[in-house]
Amino acid sequence: MSAPLSAYEGIVGSAVIRQLRQLGEKLAGTRIVHVNSTREGGGVAEILEWMTPLMGELGLQASWEVIHGTPPFFEITKSIHNALQGHPVSISVKNWKLYEDVNARNFERLGPMLEEADVVFIHDPQPAHLLSLCGRRKGKWIWRAHIDISRPYRPVWKMVRPMVEAFDASIFSMAEFAQTLPHPQFLVPPSIDPLSEKNRALETPEIEAVRAEFGLDPSRPLLVQISRFDRFKDPVGVIEAYHLVRKVAPVQLVLAGGGATDDPEGKAVLADVMEAAAGDPDIHVLLLPPDSHRTVNALQRLADIIIQKSTREGFGLTVTEGMWKGKPVIGGDVGGIRLQVVNHHTGFLVNTPEGAAHRIRYLLHHRERIEAMGMEARESVREHFLLTRHLREYLALMLVIARGGQVRFLEV
Template sequence: MLKPFEVHVQASSLERFRPGLTGPEWEALQASAEQARERMAGRTFWNVNSTARGGGVAELLPRMLAYARGAGVDTRWMVVQGTPAFFHVTKRLHHALHGSRGDGSPLGAAERACYEEVLRDNAEELLVLVRPGDVVLLHDPQTAGLAPTFAAAGAHVVWRCHIGSDTPDAEVERAWAFLAPDLTAARLAVFTRAAYVPPLLADRSVVIPPSIDIFAVKNQPMTPEVARAILGHTGLVELAPDAPEPVFTRMDGVPARVSRGADIVRLGSAPAPGSPLVVQVSRWDPLKDPAGVLRGFALLLRESPGLRAELVLAGPSVTSVADDPEAAATLEAVIAAWHEQPHFLRQRVHLACLPMVDPEENAAIVNALQRHASVVVQKSLREGFGLTITEAMWKARPVVASAVGGLQDQVRHEVDGLLVRDPGDPAEFAAAVRRLLDDAVLAARLGAQAHEHVRTHFTAARHLTDFMALLEELDARAEREA
């Protein structure tokens, strides 16, 4: 029998936000926290998803929950478990909600039966914990099928969808048809963008963009010297003889050292510390288009053979993300595309699987890689939001992103970065990257403006206030329906 497990989260004080907020902003955050404490007194706010590490939801939850606990709200995180067949179905749903066929497999009665059976097993354990009046926030298609069970138990159910399509098609409709029977039980639904809201949820949806925690290990300040040392010890760049220790600070304040290396496919040596790096950090997912990034970079080098830049495509170890069965196949396809390139280009492209055994060590490596990058790219074909680009913008890096999904909510073209209007056009992508590599003044200006844009719109302080308002709306609807 499949059993969900709890991920324990330590509380973090809201006081750490105070220095970076204006007086009115700090007062508003305190007022929201007080309202949430009063509203949730005697109740628990449950978050349920399908993986404890890897991907945007697993990045988002621990820090948001830590601050909610720091505000005095009893917030807990449960992770459902599934079979390979279940995760194959939910990955198919993931692609369909993006408007993609994925592997084209069916979403029929057999897939529905598999989906329901796995969630029924998980629900039996969860129902022991959830009490009437509790708030249950279910994340993405993997958990939507739990909504009727929790609603019947008297919980206030909210479903959060982190993905979607700006232009619904037959695939999107197929996904909603699969999920619709369960979503009738959700009192509210939360979407990243208004364009993602389907007609069946139009009367009970709110829009809340995601955020990053600027105090997390992945986003904490790091000197260029330490960043290069971490990348050197990991194998992503050459290790300088006089490099300092590859250290970072854990969330509990304890200093730590990066000790694990990355698994890297390359021809020849690691990039020199001074080589400009073009970097994409993402899950190994075909919708992130890592092979397209490689081919776009290949075009860039063919057009500008004197360019010194090198490309790093980095993602998590393919065995580390429980709910993503496509990771290994996607990485294999990228490696195959790498083998197709000429010798000189393979010397300039590095495919890295980052260690995930210690999530905070992984976060420190990603932090170093993003801060060291000359240009950070996210050439997704579809994208729910794209927190990796948010992270890079916070670090004042110049970015190139596809004008799809939530990426276009973050990057204002020519203001915070450069947008590629056609993510399938390698020439447009190559031209945007070359422009930032060639124009240091433009790159610096866009990076500085990107940092400020994230500070004002995409940090946890704003996100927490949005969720306080969500609780108010949820209880108001419960009263009207009583």
């Protein structure tokens, strides 16, 4: 259950909350339907969990619907998802038919609501086919792509593109993730909820309990990378950087992520990580259950420096989370990390393990910079990457779609 808008006032200030209420007034009564493919787990569900009630609190009639599907359907949509992000995955004609059939069955249930809605947000490709079934729609339909589709696998994109082109607008997290489409493509970066379990302030005893649980030494610097065990997150590169620093400074490293039991590639990466870490008691490889939000929160707060040394990245919300904890981030010079990490201000962008090691050593030699950059990082998140900004841009988008089209200036 998300917090009411007033709970954020102490974090972002009353003026920001008042601004949301003023914008909400202009949209009072607007019927909004969000559609995605899962109620829990994953970033999209996390966003909708707070966005839907907050839109409601602002006077909009917002609802969140989830499409129902069979395991084969979700295997197909997972393949579509991967293909749109560039993986060469072929999808048979039979499977495309199954994808459409499941969408059609969901339309039987959701149709009346979708037809009446003023604005429908379809999140990611799983429910995208619903639009072609909604011949009597009254409102505007917007496709929200949470993934990077800049270099899709062409055979799959050829099938998805006509579906997406029929929308009135689309939303991408960054310009770099977008495709050229024949409708307005808005850019709305994601955000974090500062009151969620993963980001809320924790009491010292709880943080210290996590330190004790994992045997972390309070007297020595701690480096933390939180991310799944994926080659693009370069956990082995992080260990290389650690080894380079360890020669001269008594650092500890935590690599924490979810388990990889159902992901063959994740298993292989984890095996490589365990091998690279073998025998070093100061490298802590933690396989955490998916609901370990408070543990992750505590680990980020225990860190002196947050690492996110990705070689390919979406937006990189773990960077945002680390910055919100007031920590400098040493991040890969890719994707959304670039939007958040600015050299010498909120952290450092690096391209190699050597670069990461160099910046870690720099910060360990300039302890005062750790604190100063951490504070700057936190303020940057407060300004740009909290849910209040995200909500404001959705409200603005609905006003633009409803009243203004693509004008430069819209007075409402």
